[in-house]
Amino acid sequence: MKCWIPLPVPASIYGFLLLLTALLTGALSLESVKETSDFLIEIMPLMFIPAAVGLMESWGALSGILVQVLIATAVSTILVMGVSGIVTQALIRRQGGKKT
Amino acid sequence: MREIFFNSVFFGVLVSIVTYEGGVWLKQKWKLAVFNPLFLSVLSVMALLTVFEIDYAVYYNGAKYLSYFLTPATICLAVPLYEKIHLLKRYGGAVLGGISAGVATSLVSILACAFVFHFTHEQYVTLLPKSITTAIGMGISEELGGMVTITVAVIIITGVLGNMTAEAVLKLFHIEEPVAKGVAIGSASHAIGTVKAMEIGEIEGAMSSLSIAVAGLLTVAGACAFASFI
Numbered sequence: 001m002k003c004w005i006p007l008p009v010p011a012s013i014y015g016f017l018l019l020l021t022a023l024l025t026g027a028l029s030l031e032s033v034k035e036t037s038d039f040l041i042e043i044m045p046l047m048f049i050p051a052a053v054g055l056m057e058s059w060g061a062l063s064g065i066l067v068q069v070l071i072a073t074a075v076s077t078i079l080v081m082g083v084s085g086i087v088t089q090a091l092i093r094r095q096g097g098k099k100t
Numbered sequence: 101m102r103e104i105f106f107n108s109v110f111f112g113v114l115v116s117i118v119t120y121e122g123g124v125w126l127k128q129k130w131k132l133a134v135f136n137p138l139f140l141s142v143l144s145v146m147a148l149l150t151v152f153e154i155d156y157a158v159y160y161n162g163a164k165y166l167s168y169f170l171t172p173a174t175i176c177l178a179v180p181l182y183e184k185i186h187l188l189k190r191y192g193g194a195v196l197g198g199i200s201a202g203v204a205t206s207l208v209s210i211l212a213c214a215f216v217f218h219f220t221h222e223q224y225v226t227l228l229p230k231s232i233t234t235a236i237g238m239g240i241s242e243e244l245g246g247m248v249t250i251t252v253a254v255i256i257i258t259g260v261l262g263n264m265t266a267e268a269v270l271k272l273f274h275i276e277e278p279v280a281k282g283v284a285i286g287s288a289s290h291a292i293g294t295v296k297a298m299e300i301g302e303i304e305g306a307m308s309s310l311s312i313a314v315a316g317l318l319t320v321a322g323a324c325a326f327a328s329f330i
Contacts, residue, residue, distance in 0.1 A: 012235060013313050015175035023182040030182065037176035040169060041305075045138050045295045047170045049116040050163035051234070051256060052142040056149065057156050058253040065223060069254060072213035072227060076206055077258050077288050078269055080231055083205040084311075085275035085284030088198025092191055092277050 112162025119144040136264045138292070174233070174291060177309035180298070184306035191279050198280065199311050202287030203318045206231045207326045214330055222246060224330045228323045230254045233290045236316040244327045255290070262289020263296045282307025287315045 022028040062069060122144065123137030149159055181188070188195060207228060214224040226246035229237035234255050241251035266285050275281055278301055285297040286308030297308035 012171045012174035013316060016178045016313055019175050019178040020182060033179055037179040040173040040176045041298060044173045046116060046120055047166050047173060048138060048292050049120065049141050049145065050160055050167045052260065053145045054156060055253050055256060056146055058249050061247060061250050062253060068217040072210060073230060073254055073257055074261060076209040077261050079209050080202045080206045081269045081284045081288035082273040084198045084202025084287040085270060085280045086273055087201040088194050088283040089275055089277045089280035091194030091197050092279060095194060
C-alpha cells in the first residue's frame, strides 16, 4: 500500500479530468475552449521534439543494455497495441453494436 | 556571429519547427511510414547538434519553450473526448476492458523480457512504466527504485515507435473499429501515439486520449504489484 499513497499523478492528468468534468457539467461551453484546444493539439507533435532529442544525453546510461531494452520495448509495444485493440473490438462486437 | 545565432533562444524552437516541417514535406512526397515527421525531425536535430558540436543544453535553452506547452496540450485532449462522449457512454465497458488488457499485457511482456534477458530488479522496474505518459511513468520509476532517465528514454522510444508503426500493427491484427484503434494506440504509446490517432480520425484520437489517462492510472497500481516479481 505504501507506494499507492504519494500517487505520481501529474498535473496534466488532473487538468484533463477537470476540463472534462467542466465540459460535462456545463461549467464551460465547448465554444470557449474549442479553438485554443484545436490549435494546441495540432502543434502537439512539435512539443515532443526537445524531449526526444534529449535521448542523446541518455546514450551513456543505456549503452550496456541498449539492444535488450530496444527489443523489449518493440515487442511489448506491438503486443500491447494488438491485445488492447483486439479485446476492445471483441467486446464492442459482442455488445452487438453497429459499426461506429 | 555563430555564438549569437546558436545561443539565441529562438535557435532551439526554429530548428525544431524547420526540421519537423521538412519531415511533413517528405512524408507527403513519399507517403512511407519511415518518413515519420517526428522521427525525422528528432534525428535531424540530433545530427545538427552533433555536427556543429552544440550542447544539448544550448538547444534546450530555446526548445524548452516548446515543451512548456505539453501540459496545456495534454489537458486539451479532454475536448475531443468530450465531443465523442456518447461513444464512451455506449462502449464504456469495452473501452475499460481493452485498456485493462493492454496494461496487463504491458506488465506481463516486460516481466517476460526481464526473465529472458536476465534484467536486474533496477532495470526491470525502469522498463515497467514504458507504455504510459512520461510524467506518471517517471513517478512510478522513481517510486520503485528504477533509473528515471532511462525510463524517460524508453517511454519516448515507445511513443515514437507506436506513432510510426500504429497503422501497420492495426492492420496486422485486423483492428477495424475506430474506438478499438484509439484504445490500442493510446494504451500502447501514450501521447506521442495519440498524435497519430488524431491523424487517423477524431474518434480514434478521442479514445486514444482517454486511454492515456486510464492506462496511466491503472499502471500506477499494476506496476507496484508487479515490481515485487523480480
